[in-house]
Amino acid sequence: MLREETLRYLRHTNQELTAGQNDLIDSSIEEVLTYAEPRTIHRIFDLKEENRMLSIEAELDLHYADLQKLLSGCRQCLLIAGTLGVALDRRLRYYSRLDMTRYVVMDAAASALVEEICDKLQESLPFSHLTYRFSPGYGDVPLSMQKQLLQVLETRKRIGLTLTPTLLMVPQKSISGIVGIGQEDKKRTCNGCKMIENCEYRRNHTVCYQIKE
Numbered sequence: 001m002l003r004e005e006t007l008r009y010l011r012h013t014n015q016e017l018t019a020g021q022n023d024l025i026d027s028s029i030e031e032v033l034t035y036a037e038p039r040t041i042h043r044i045f046d047l048k049e050e051n052r053m054l055s056i057e058a059e060l061d062l063h064y065a066d067l068q069k070l071l072s073g074c075r076q077c078l079l080i081a082g083t084l085g086v087a088l089d090r091r092l093r094y095y096s097r098l099d100m101t102r103y104v105v106m107d108a109a110a111s112a113l114v115e116e117i118c119d120k121l122q123e124s125l126p127f128s129h130l131t132y133r134f135s136p137g138y139g140d141v142p143l144s145m146q147k148q149l150l151q152v153l154e155t156r157k158r159i160g161l162t163l164t165p166t167l168l169m170v171p172q173k174s175i176s177g178i179v180g181i182g183q184e185d186k187k188r189t190c191n192g193c194k195m196i197e198n199c200e201y202r203r204n205h206t207v208c209y210q211i212k213e
Helices: 002-009 019-035 065-071 086-098 100-124 145-153 155-159
Strands: 039-046 048-050 053-055 074-083 174-182
Touching (some): 019 086, 019 100, 039 100, 039 145, 039 155, 053 065, 065 074, 074 100, 074 145
Antiparallel strands (some): 039 074, 048 053, 074 174
């Protein structure tokens, strides 16, 4: 699965790969796994509704239309964050100066891996039905919400994840998100995405997210 997702991040669309390309991909994934130090944190909150607006008992503003749509019909809300650590960041910076081709492949593998560790955490929880993971910066939810989300999760103290003044995550290979816990699964689609008319993934007949059965 990690190799498949790495290829998706590389915009691969079933082109035949050479032996050299396959070796590069496999060794890059192996190196990412060697340097990664995966850590995750999550919290679960009950959802409450007031004036037809869902909220939680935390300093996190959920009034955005896309979040309300995501959480409609849910009884609880999962907040989650994951990181691969600073050692991998340093390794990626090293290759960004030395070998750009390897850097690009390792960057894709790292992006796939950080998503995978959060997926595995969600799968380990005792819930049958979850929405997809929604991150600040998508839809009508501003990137600035990232600060609230990480503060609620106490990521600095618990997993060493911080934000720069310009809202970049440190370590770089980190993600956060909001997931609804409810009565039925909700799958992600491209509908409503602000990039739908100018999306590199769609031009390559793929999507920017993992398609789950």
